[in-house]
Structure formats: C-alpha cells, structure tokens
Amino acid sequence: MNWLKLYMAARDATDVTAGYYNRNAGVATAGGKVNVRIPLAAADTMDVRLWREEDVLAAVRPYVDYAPELRYASQSPRFQVQSFIEGRLLDGFAPRGSAVPSHVLGDVVTVMNQLTAIPQAKTPPLPRDWPLSGDSAGFGRRLAELTRRIHADHLAEYGEVFDAFGVPADPLGPVGERWETLTPRPFAVLHADLHRKNMIVSAGAVWFLDWELALWGDPAYEMAIHLHKMDYPEPQRDALLRLWSRTLPQESTQGWQPDVQLYLRHERIKSAVVDTIRYSKQLAAADATPAFRDFLVTRLANKLNAALRVWGKSPDMTPQRVRLGLRAWLPHPGR
Template sequence: MTWSDIYERARTRLDAAAGYYNHNVRVDLSTESVIVRIPIEGADVMDLRLWREQELLPAIAPYVARAPRLVFLSTAPPFQIHEFIEGVVLNDIAPRGVPCPRHVLTDVAELFLQLVDVPRDVLPPIPDEWPADADSAAFARRLTSLTQWVYDTFAEQYRPLFARFEIPDQPLACLTEIWPTLTARPSVCVHADVHRKNIIVNEGGSVFLDWELALWGDPVYDMAVHLHKMDYGDDERDELLLRWSARMPPQHVAGWQPDLRAYLSHEQIKSAVVDTVRYSQLFVANGPWPYAKATMLESMAAKLNAARPYWGISTRITVDEVESALNDWVHDADTRLGSGVSRNRHQYRTG
C-alpha cells in the first residue's frame, strides 16, 4: 500500500477524531498502524502558531523522548503520517475531576525539562519580529495581541452574543500593567497544548501528541497552559508544581509564582472569548460535539465565570442563561449572519 493509498483510506473516515486544526485518523496496515493527520480546511486559527508541526517533530526528536515520530509528509495534498502510539488517551481514563495516574505528573515535569535542552539552532526558523530571547514581557504581549485579535475579528458578527455574555471590548485590559513586571527567563521550546486529550498513557509512561501550537517562549507559560487545560485537583497541582520547580534550571523558573498567575489570567480570559465563538459555531452547526451538549453548556458557564472578575463583574452567569443565549443565537443565525458563522474563516499570522 502506498502513502497515497493510506491517505485515501483515511479520507473516508474524517469524522474518526478531530481537533480544531487536524483530522486524526488511525489506519491499520498489515504489520502496523499509523495516524494520518489531515488539516481541516478553512479552520479558524485562534491560537498563536509559529512553526509547522512536520518541521518541528524531527528537530526535537533527539531531545524529547516522549513525542510521536513523523513517518511521512505530503504537501500536495497536505497530510502527515505519524507513528501510532499504543495506549489510551488520558482523558478516557482520567477526565476532569478524576485523578491522573501518578506517573503522569512525573512525565509532564520531565517533558518540560527536556524542552529546555532543545537548542534554538536546531528548530525551524523564527521570524525576525518574534520576541527576543528572555523577553518574557514581549512574549506575553504577543499572546495578548492574538487574543485581542480574535475578539476584534469576530466582534461585528458576535456583538449580540458578546453582549449577552458581558464580554467587554477590551477583555485583556487588566493585563496591560502586569506584563512589564514579568521576570526575564531564558526562552525555550514550549509545547503550549499539553492536556488530557493530547496525552497517551501506556505501560506506566506518557507520550505527548499534537505539537502544532509549539512556540519559542517562556517556560512558565507552558506550565500555565497545562494547568489551565488540565484542571487538576489541588493536591495534583501542588505536587506537579513542586516537582517541576525543583527539577527545572533555576533561571528558567525564576519568579515563577506571580508570573504563573498572570499567564493563567490570560488563559482564563482567552478561553471565555475564544470558546464563545467556537461553542456557538458548534451550536449553529449542531455538532460535531466533542462532549455532551450539557457538558458544553456547563463548561461555557464556568469559563465565563472564571473571566468575569477580571472584567469587574461580580455576578455569575448560570448554565440556563448560557443555554438561552446560545439557543437565541442559533435561532437568529440565518437572518443575522447570512451564510452562517461556521463558514466565515479567519487566519492569524505571527508576523
């Protein structure tokens, strides 16, 4: 079977598993299985992206033990083939609210330590306008600019829904005075997307998938994204931070406590803004649903309530209020947006 044959087989099962940017389809061959990653055409880019995953994986392979191997790359049509990692997705055995296998905490700390050792000169090129090494404040401002760009890009279409959710025009204003206070730490390769659906657990170890959002930046940010997306219990969180801060080189975790809180603030605000758009698109399209609709509604309410204190809002939004707003949005979508929000695609460039 040729690589093209494998791709064509995968294309018949694009609903098998998908993230926001790629379909991930397992194809079983006579002697092994592989994962075919096919870009989702026209996907709205709402995360900062610096490199192409297919260029990054070979670069980090000598330094990062628990990352998938790139087997084949095609540019026309665009797809990647990765080795298939045996095991189970962490989210399947330990969804939010369920403690992770204890080795996961060790493996995460080890991953972040290994990323420190990836030399910049082996990585794909970085644009000249990218924040300078160790300029944590400039790196943070780049994150903020992306989140504000998402808001501004969708503001006209989504203003009624933003208003229902009380999202202000400048949702990140509270961070303007915080970023200059960040401690300067050496920049490293950061994964920036380690969460329960991107971790495969097998034989007492973990493999970390989906490197498409990797960046050159502040290692404390990597931990902040991880904590935000994992939603650990207090004991797990404290244990991970203890292991991580003890193992990382001192200069890479200098001043980490207040800066971790600042990055977490950004992630909470970003989730409220970005997922207002993403979740509403799912409701208009009536799926595909990554979780049950009731879970999605509870999640959206939680995200908005986490961000509201930063906007000076003391009241909490209820799940019923979120459902009512999204149902009204779906009802009015055809007349208000014409072709539908799910077909209006926007791209963000780092440069």
C-alpha cells in the first residue's frame, strides 16, 4: 500500500468532513475504501489532549467491539489511515435534542462498560503529573484548569463579548472548589467525545468514531459530557442513566448523581466560553451561508442560556443579542 499516495489523495480531496481537529476523506483503494484523517494545522486546542489517537485506537481495539481499525499512522506528515465505516451518521437522522433509536442507548452503555475493562497497563503512557486512578477531584481540577486558561487567554479579545453574554468575571465560580466533593472512583479510558456526529449506525449497531480526545479519568465524567453533547429528551436521558448505573461496575458509578451534575455544570460553562470563540470564527468565514450563520447564532444562544442557569442568571439570551455581541465577526451587522 502506498500510504503517502493515499495521504496526497486525501489532502487534495474536496468531498471531506471536518471537525475541530481533523479532516476526514474517504479514499478508494484496491482493498476497499479507507478513511484518511489529517490534523488541521490551525486548530485551537480547546480540550484536554492526553494521547495520540493512533495509540488510543491500538489500546481500545481488543476491548471495544465497534471502533475503527487503525491501518497506518504517519508522523511526518501527520495522518492516519483507518477503516471506513459504511452507515448513517446519527446526527443526520436524529439531530441533537431529538430521540435516538432505542438500541443506541444500549450501544452507548456497552462501549462505556467495555472501556472500564481496559487495564491501565494497556493504555498509552500518562504524563507524570496526571491524577492517579481514584483521584476524581484532581481530574476535575485538571478539566477546570484548561477552561480557566482558555477564558483568560481570550479575555483581551472577547472581554466585551463575554460581558454582553453575561459571562461572569470568574466563570468557574459555581464549580470552584467543589471538585473536592467528588466521590473517588477508579479511572477508566474515556472516549470523552461521544456525540451524534461521532456515531455511525450500521446494520443496527453504533460505531464510535474520533478518539482523539480520549482520556484516562472518572467514568462519571464520560456520562456527563455525553449528556451535555447529546441533549437527549428527558425520558431517554433517564433511561440511559438507569441502564448505565446498573450495567457498569459498581465502583465506577458509586455516588454518581451529584458528581454527574457537577461535571455537567462545568461542561455548560466551558461550552459558553469555548463556543463563543469557535462560533465567532465560523461566522466570519467567507463561505458561511446566511442559513448556517443563523444556525450557529441560535445554537450559541441555547448554549449560553444553559450556562446562564448555572450562573444563577435568567436564561434570556436571544439570537438577536448573540448577533449584537458578535457583530464584529458578522459580515453584515444585524444579519
């Protein structure tokens, strides 16, 4: 297999999908279609990054039934070749906020359970200063540290916007030192990005994509960030939590109720800060259509309202107020 030729074909492809950190191109080969993932060089780091994705895939593959197979990884130039999963993106037929097919709940819990079975000895190496297994408080502080730094680093450029959006001077005030209240739980591998655009339904099963944000951490965080990004209707959210709490090892879910809520409050705060920055850049893109800008503005208003509730403020953010706050990034004021 000429891997460099595959990379060049993917680099020049126009039929691609992209997230915040990678672009993906399906490339046909004699042995079948593959997915070539190329990191986006200009991507801002807005999430805790622990491991290289290719190392994660190698670690989880023996334990997880529905994860892509790593075929090849190159360091220079940076790219991966993964198996191509044929199917329907969950977001394409069950967008955020809507109900998902019932089997999706079971598949999500299954992959979370499978991840708890991976011993630390089988994971990629951890940084020396990474919290030890069971140090849920240290893990929570690690998450909050990045959120605080992102806010501080962008304050000069976005300070007026944050003010207009009701972001407090100390956005993390509501979580503050409450990390010390977290129940110690043994750490597990976490996908940490299980949302509808990373889930492909194929032959009645869910495949889980995009493992670049995987962490070694508290299983309660996996559930919290999943709930935040999926925005399930309440009945499905409750059904998922019941299934999860009785399926995972007891030590992985003990004391979960207040802790999932604490992690959720952090994620809603982080989303308000990070997505204000990310969406402003997307709104300014020359190829952004009016319909896409309207979608972003409405989505950001919803995210800000979720955070305003955490801050004890009235969730009264409207799309018009978002447009006014981000008018410097909009090509036509008031659009």
